[in-house]
Amino acid sequence: MNKLGKVVFGVGVFLAVAMGVVVSIDPGYFCHLDAENLPTTIWSYPALCFVSWAFSVPLGFIIAATGLLIYANAKLKTILLFALGTMGVYIFISFANGPMPHVPVLFGIYGTLIMAFYFLILWQNADRFKENAYKLAGYTFLVTGFWFTCGLASRQYQPVLGSGESPIDISTYFVLSMLFFWLSERTHSKLS
Numbered sequence: 001m002n003k004l005g006k007v008v009f010g011v012g013v014f015l016a017v018a019m020g021v022v023v024s025i026d027p028g029y030f031c032h033l034d035a036e037n038l039p040t041t042i043w044s045y046p047a048l049c050f051v052s053w054a055f056s057v058p059l060g061f062i063i064a065a066t067g068l069l070i071y072a073n074a075k076l077k078t079i080l081l082f083a084l085g086t087m088g089v090y091i092f093i094s095f096a097n098g099p100m101p102h103v104p105v106l107f108g109i110y111g112t113l114i115m116a117f118y119f120l121i122l123w124q125n126a127d128r129f130k131e132n133a134y135k136l137a138g139y140t141f142l143v144t145g146f147w148f149t150c151g152l153a154s155r156q157y158q159p160v161l162g163s164g165e166s167p168i169d170i171s172t173y174f175v176l177s178m179l180f181f182w183l184s185e186r187t188h189s190k191l192s
Helices: 002-024 045-071 076-097 104-124 126-131 133-155 168-191
Strands: none
Touching: 002 045, 045 076, 104 126, 104 133, 126 133, 133 168
């Protein structure tokens, strides 16, 4: 199972990284998609290329995480539940998002849930966080990134906020989150 896990993990990493590079390149250029070359069906080349570009990085994340479970010799039930569950949720959200109109109250509900989960994590892990503030910093920067991501996503529906602002601050929060999560795991490994 370890060899299979490595292969599945590697496929996921390759897919996410390769398509992440493509995302960094203008997808219109990569997929030959422009105002003059709009696809007539989902099955035409530009449309398939764009769909692949848009959805493959998270798919790579799911595949890599599944490979990690296989590599770690998790129970088959756990592997299947994770792989099929995450894939099902991802596909559902991807398709449900298309016809979904903007519902401002959902931003408030989601924001409240995110904050509630964050505060629950803090409260329930106070003893662990006092020993490892890196993980606490990671969670804090991540939830801050979520806050600004929600603001950026809703900006198009709130003309008074304007547009044209760079989302570099959001990316910075996410990078800091991953850095502190990594430092946390590194610290935990040294203590074990």
